[in-house]
Amino acid sequence: MDLTNQKITHKVFGEGHIVSHNDTILTVKFDNDKKEFVYPDAFDSFISLKDPAVAQSMEKVVKQLKSEEEEQLREEKEERRQKLIIKKQKRKLKNGRLHESSQAVFWLDEEEQETIFSDWEVSTGKVQSGANKGTPSRAARLRPNSAIVLTAREEEQEETERRILGLFMVPETFSGSTNEDGVIPAHSKYRIQLTDEEADKMLFWNYYKNKNYPERTTWNSGKYRYFDNIWVAQMLKDIIDMRTGEEREEVENFLTYFCQVNALDKESITEAEGALKL
Structure with missing residues (x-):
């Protein structure tokens, strides 16, 4: 003007x-x-x-x-906050307070598959036995560095056909050990839904393996299980390879943040070596 x-x-x-x-x-x-x-x-x-x-x-x-x-100031404030979180996470990892397997994979039933990408939260389910039977299960290992991997398979399908439907980070303030209702909400920014075509290419057992029985592909019970931090990085890297434009950038930002809070070197992510690749 x-x-x-x-x-x-x-x-x-x-x-x-x-x-x-x-x-x-x-x-x-x-x-x-x-x-x-x-x-x-x-x-x-x-x-x-x-x-x-x-x-x-x-x-x-x-x-x-x-x-x-004002928007720039908000972004700068958020960037400073993220850097502080990452600094704290790295300090925890250095001090041995971050678990090397603090990620969780969930088995979604049909009802959950219909609502997960609108509600963006998942339930840990109920304790099945013991003194706490019937109370919400606490995923105590989950911390702000944790990602949730959402998976499912059809009833008639083999376990090896389990697909990854999406992923999300937990919020920066989330702590599984103090979470009383068993509901794990998604981070407001770091969340990804895969298309059906993408999910068909993202088989969970390409990444996951039982360290004691590497070739075993069984999930007999339990709504969720923990797994290695690096496996999420491998998943995100493979999703990036399938995407272009803004959708690719979305996953790249997710991967960058995930590696930072888990003290992983983004440039040194190895290829997946799950049970299906042995």
Whole structure:
């Protein structure tokens, strides 16, 4: 917006006209002097344009720029917060307080498959025996560095055909050991739903293996189980290879964050070596 030669009124210096301006500086000529002001802030406080139409247009510009500045400040604040979380997570890992297998895979039933990607939360289920029978199960190993992998298979399918339907990080404030209702909510940003075509290519047992029985592909009981941090990174890396554009960028951001909070080197992620690949 070119404001050169526009007449203005300053609350202190009186009337003048604009000599020049750029993205940051506004130069105004008064009777006997030239003065520089911060652009566009000056229009929001002590300088007013005499032309009503130009003044109205300038008001919109100032409002838009202020909105952009506020958004930038929010993003910078969020970036600082994320860096602090990552720093704390790395310190915990260094001190041995982050488990190397703090990720969880869930077996979704038919009802959960219908609601998971609208509700974006999953239940740990109930304790099946003992003194706490019937109470919500606590996934005590889950922490802010944890991801939840959502899987399912049809009743008539073999276990080897279990597909990955999606993934999400838990919120930064989540703690499985203090979670009383057994509900694990998804992070507001780091969540991914796979298409049917993608899920068909993402077989869970390509990544998971029982360390004592590497070739065994069984899931006899239990709603969820823990597994290695690196396996989630491998999953995300393979999803990235299937996507383009903004959808690819979404997964890349997920992978970057996941590696940071789990102190993993994103450039050194190995190829998957699950039970189906042995």
